[in-house]
Amino acid sequence: xxxASITDSPPLARPSSLLAAGAGWRRRAKDRLxxxxxxxxxxxxxxxLISLVYEVTKRGIPGxxxxxxxxxxxxVVGEGGGASHAIVGTLxxxxxxxxxxxxxxxxxxxxxxxxxxxxLRRALTFxxxxxxxxxxxxxxxxxxxLFELFFGPGIRLGVMGSVALSVLxxxxxxxxxxxxxxxxxxxxxxxxxxxxxxxxxxxxxxxLPTAFAGLxxxxxxxIARIVGETAPLLVTTGVVDSMNSDPFDGxxxxxxxxxxxxxxxxxxxxxxxxxxxWAAALxxxxxxxxxxxxxxxxxxxxxxxxx
Amino acid sequence: xxxxxxKRSATEEGKQAMSDSPVGVTSTDPMTKAVxxxxxIEVRDVDLYYGDFQAVEGVTMxxxxxxxxxxxxxxxxxxxxxxxxxxRMHELTPGARVDGHVSLDGxxxxxxxxxxxxxxxxxxxxxxxxxxxxxMSIYDNVAAxxxxxxxxxxxxxxxxxxxxxLHGAHLWExxxxxxxxxxxxxxxxxxxxxxxxxxxxxEPEVLLMDEPCxxxxxxxxxxxxxxxxxxxxxxxxVIVTHNMQQAARASDVTAFFNLDATRxxxxxxxxxxxxxxxxxxxxxxxxxxxxxxx
Numbered sequence: 001x002x003x004a005s006i007t008d009s010p011p012l013a014r015p016s017s018l019l020a021a022g023a024g025w026r027r028r029a030k031d032r033l034x035x036x037x038x039x040x041x042x043x044x045x046x047x048x049l050i051s052l053v054y055e056v057t058k059r060g061i062p063g064x065x066x067x068x069x070x071x072x073x074x075x076v077v078g079e080g081g082g083a084s085h086a087i088v089g090t091l092x093x094x095x096x097x098x099x100x101x102x103x104x105x106x107x108x109x110x111x112x113x114x115x116x117x118x119x120l121r122r123a124l125t126f127x128x129x130x131x132x133x134x135x136x137x138x139x140x141x142x143x144x145x146l147f148e149l150f151f152g153p154g155i156r157l158g159v160m161g162s163v164a165l166s167v168l169x170x171x172x173x174x175x176x177x178x179x180x181x182x183x184x185x186x187x188x189x190x191x192x193x194x195x196x197x198x199x200x201x202x203x204x205x206x207x208l209p210t211a212f213a214g215l216x217x218x219x220x221x222x223i224a225r226i227v228g229e230t231a232p233l234l235v236t237t238g239v240v241d242s243m244n245s246d247p248f249d250g251x252x253x254x255x256x257x258x259x260x261x262x263x264x265x266x267x268x269x270x271x272x273x274x275x276x277x278w279a280a281a282l283x284x285x286x287x288x289x290x291x292x293x294x295x296x297x298x299x300x301x302x303x304x305x306x307x
Numbered sequence: 308x309x310x311x312x313x314k315r316s317a318t319e320e321g322k323q324a325m326s327d328s329p330v331g332v333t334s335t336d337p338m339t340k341a342v343x344x345x346x347x348i349e350v351r352d353v354d355l356y357y358g359d360f361q362a363v364e365g366v367t368m369x370x371x372x373x374x375x376x377x378x379x380x381x382x383x384x385x386x387x388x389x390x391x392x393x394x395r396m397h398e399l400t401p402g403a404r405v406d407g408h409v410s411l412d413g414x415x416x417x418x419x420x421x422x423x424x425x426x427x428x429x430x431x432x433x434x435x436x437x438x439x440x441x442x443m444s445i446y447d448n449v450a451a452x453x454x455x456x457x458x459x460x461x462x463x464x465x466x467x468x469x470x471x472x473l474h475g476a477h478l479w480e481x482x483x484x485x486x487x488x489x490x491x492x493x494x495x496x497x498x499x500x501x502x503x504x505x506x507x508x509x510e511p512e513v514l515l516m517d518e519p520c521x522x523x524x525x526x527x528x529x530x531x532x533x534x535x536x537x538x539x540x541x542x543x544x545v546i547v548t549h550n551m552q553q554a555a556r557a558s559d560v561t562a563f564f565n566l567d568a569t570r571x572x573x574x575x576x577x578x579x580x581x582x583x584x585x586x587x588x589x590x591x592x593x594x595x596x597x598x599x600x601x
Contacts, residue, residue, distance in 0.1 A: 117401065191438045191502070193396065195509060196428030197455040205455055209442040304441040 056282050063272075063279030072253075074242035079272040083280055085243040086258035089158065090287070093237065093254055094227050096162035096247050097169055102219055104166075105173025112174070113181040114203055131171035139167040140232025147236075156238035158247035161254070164232035169222045176218030180211045213303040220295035224288045230256040255280045255287075346372040346412060346512040346543040348393060348430075353407030355388050355397060361571040362388045366407075368562060368577045370513075375535060375544045377554035377580065380564030381600065385572025386547045389564070390515050393545065394430035395423040411512065428456060431511035435518040437498035439490030439505070446486040448501055449473060452509035468508055476504035477534050496527025503534065507542070514538065516546040520553065532557045551596060555584050563592045 015022075071082035108128070112121060143164035147155050184207050192202040208215070233254055239261055240251035259280035266273030348370040355363035363385035370376050370393075378386040391397040392405050395416060409416050416426045439448045449469045453460050460468070469486070473479040478500040482493070490501060499519060506514060516535070520528040535544060535557055548554050554561055561584070562577035576583065576592045587593050594600055 185438075187434060187436060187438045188440060190396065190399070191434065191440065191505075192451070192455060193399065194394065194427055194432035194434070195452040195455055195505065196424050196426075196431075198424050201455055206440055206442075210440075212442075 053285070056278060056285060059275070059278040060282030061279075063275030063277070064282070068276065068279055072241060072243040076241070077267065079269045081241075081276075083255065083258055083276060083283070085241070086253045086255045086280060087283060088243060088245050089237070089252040089254040090227065090256070090284070092245055092247055093158055093161045093165065093233070093252060094223060096159060097165035097226060098219065098223055100162060100166040101169035101173055101222065105170045105219075105222070106177050106215060108170070108174045109177030109181055110203060110208075113178050114199070114207070128171045128174050131167070132175065134167065136164075136168055136229050137231040137235070140164045140235045142167060143232065144235050156236065156251045157249070158237055158244065158252035160236035161233045161252065162247060164236050165226040165229060168229065168232070169226050172222040172225055173219060176221060177211075177215055180214030180218060181207060183214065184210045210304050213299045213301075216298045216302070217295050220291050224291055227288060227291075228256050228284050230260055233257050234260070255284050259284075348513060348543065348545075349408075349410045349413075350393075351408040353389070353392060353405065353409060355385065355392055356404040356406070357400065358402040358404075363392075363564075364571045364573045366574045368574060370543060370545055371560065372543045373539055373541075374559040375539050375546060375557055376560040376562060377558035378545065378547045378562050378564060379549075379551060379554045379595070380572075380575075381566065381595070382549070383572070384564040384566035386564050387517055388572070390517055390545060390547050391432075393513070394432055394515055395426045396432065398423070428509060429511055430513045430515060431506040431509065432515045432517065433499070433502050433506050433519050435521055437495060437502050437522065439493075439498050439501050441489065441491050443490055444487045445482050445490050445493070445501060448490040449504045449508050451505055456509065469504075472504040472508040475507050475538070476500045477530065478504055494527075496523050496530060499523060499527070499531060500534065503531075503538075507538070511542065513543040513545065516544065518547050518549060521549060528553070551584075551598075555580060563587075563589075563595060565591050565595070 065082070067080065067082040068084075069082060069087065070084050071080070072085035073081040073083070074085075108124075112124060112128075116124065140161075143160045144155075146163065147157065147160050151157075188206055188210060189202055192206045193199075197205075234257055237254060237257070238251035239257060240253050244250060244252045259277040262273045262277035262280070350370070351367050353363065353366045354361060366389055378390060380386050388397060393409060397403050397405055405417060411426070411429060415421070416430075439445075440451060443451060446469055447454070449472050450465050453465060453468060470479065470483075473482065478497060481497060482488075482501075485492075490498070493501060499522075503514075503519075520531050523531065532553065535546065538544060539559075546554075546558065558580050560577065561580045563575045563583065564572055565575045566572045576587060576589045578588075583592060584596050587596065
């Protein structure tokens with residue numbers, strides 16, 4: 001029986017020697033061209049980012065002062081006053097939003113990844129995907145309508161802003177947490193089961209600690225996403241000039257709305273107001289950057305190398 | 308009900324060899340009636356499914372206490388699937404199903420009202436890839452069984468359990484000075500011994516080992532085999548292995564599984580190791596152990 005074997009077919013065309021193959025300059029030139037093009041594309045992508053940071057820094061620095069960080073705007077009609085109420089407000093609103101979203105998000109991710117099956121899981125995944133696309137103003141209006149049911153029209157509370165931001169934050173936390181949980185190798189779960197560990201305990205004591213660094217990163221990314229949201233906060237937390245750190249006690253200012261307000265209603269001393277708006281924007285960027293750095297540090301310290 | 312019952316006194320247990328001749332799948336197995344305190348697993352007509360696909364068919368055998376039973380056979384013939392059904396790990400795969408009877412010391416482990424978590428505390432498992440918990444130190448890894456099973460154990464008790472288990476796994480001397488280092492800082496062979504220490508720390512009655520040496524170098528393999536020879540004095544051991552020489556060296560009883568185009572994985576023959584390797588009763592077994600296939 002004749003069967004074709006690899007030794008029957010004609011040999012591939014080959015140069016007679018390595019030297020005859022040539023120095024390969026054509027290939028190297030192509031390499032260099034592609035490298036230049038790709039590097040150029042990277043520079044192009046960096047330009048808007050760098051110019052943004054540069055502009056905000058350049059215009060924001062004049063607005064920074066000790067007063068900016070320590071005084072609020074209560075009773076101020078002139079050039080003075082600061083944004084301490086806005087800074088505290090951003091931290092409080094974002095903090096409460098994280099407090100709401102992180103447990104719900106992580107537990108949702110645990111359900112989807114560890115327990116969910118069949119139709120219910122597919123339906124939930126679909127709804128989470130839809131939620132990631134909700135426009136922020138819609139989230140704000142939802143939070144407003146919800147609180148209006150209980151407290152009547154015109155209600156403005158810091159916690160309402162947190163609820164609105166949670167609506168935006170939860171799907172991001174769920175998505176990223178789910179991805180991280182999926183990365184925990186199954187053989188670790190099996191090792192725990194083989195010791196006679198109940199499922200919930202396996203999740204709490206083996207899966208979550210292994211995924212910890214990734215979960216923290218996911219939460220940080222979600223926080224960075226919502227920390228600068230303006231539209232939902234306009235309709236929920238309102239605008240106020242005095243310091244308020246109680247989320248359940250009336251209007252609360254925050255950096256995003258503060259910047260918007262200073263720009264829109266600068267009053268008589270326009271330049272001072274614009275400076276303060278830019279300074280608020282710079283502060284927001286600084287907060288996000290600090291969160292990112294903290295996230296990286298946590299990740300590096302707590303990441304688990306899985307062999 | 309269970310066929311011929313042979314009573315063994317507790318002192319004889321462990322000293323007598325298993326049934327004298329290899330038992331083919333067609334004859335009735337002499338089931339040994341378990342003596343209280345002995346750790347026998349009896350398997351009868353076990354079929355294993357993944358959804359509609361039948362992976363293993365009609366396995367009937369007795370796994371004797373204080374013996375090493377090796378499961379051998381070519382790839383895909385269901386040895387690991389069968390092993391995992393012995394400690395109720397098979398059902399963790401979505402869609403997986405077990406039909407038939409498996410009992411530990413006479414108690415049906417698949418009975419109604421039996422908690423699989425409890426079964427797994429009594430029947431431990433060591434896996435092919437060493438899998439120490441990466442977030443835990445060596446000490447915590449060994450103590451993991453205690454910590455994760457919500458047993459209230461005092462610190463000094465925990466210390467002694469960890470030390471005893473590491474001694475038992477022949478790992479104490481190598482790690483006693485660095486118990487707080489992460490579990491993943493050990494070599495492959497050490498990690499596997501760590502996993503064995505972790506498994507025996509909870510004092511199971513049976514130890515299942517799924518190709519424990521296949522990811523290890525020959526020296527580490529030898530260390531583990533020595534360990535197994537010692538562990539069988541205290542536990543019943545079932546080991547799945549691709550390595551026939553290992554089965555011949557390390558086991559007392561060998562069960563040969565096979566697979567062909569017409570049947571799912573099934574038990575061809577089970578019997579004393581030296582019989583299976585020198586004088587098997589089935590032609591397939593003869594072909595496999597002499598290397599003609601597999």
